[in-house]
Amino acid sequence: MTTATHPLIIDAPELAQDLLDLCDDDPKFARQADEYQQLAARLATIKSGGETVSAETAELLELTHPAGGCCGGCGG
Numbered sequence: 001m002t003t004a005t006h007p008l009i010i011d012a013p014e015l016a017q018d019l020l021d022l023c024d025d026d027p028k029f030a031r032q033a034d035e036y037q038q039l040a041a042r043l044a045t046i047k048s049g050g051e052t053v054s055a056e057t058a059e060l061l062e063l064t065h066p067a068g069g070c071c072g073g074c075g076g
Contacts, residue, residue: 007040008033 009016023030043061045051053061 006033006037008036 006019008019019033023033046053046061
């Protein structure tokens with residue numbers, strides 16, 4: 001894991017050392033952090049148009065908002 005580009009570090013740079021420590025101490029957390037990074041990279045590719053997915057897949061990846069518009073929770 002590269003902390004300089006990990007999405008969790010981008011969102012909370014003050015927690016970089018905590019993330020490194022958790023990854024060193026907890027193999028399950030390290031796996032989950034890697035999976036999160038891979039998912040974030042795939043979502044960025046999809047959002048930029050670099051990958052096309054079916055409507056079902058987009059829904060599973062939570063790329064669509066519920067009927068009635070945005071909930072406002074993600075800030076996007």
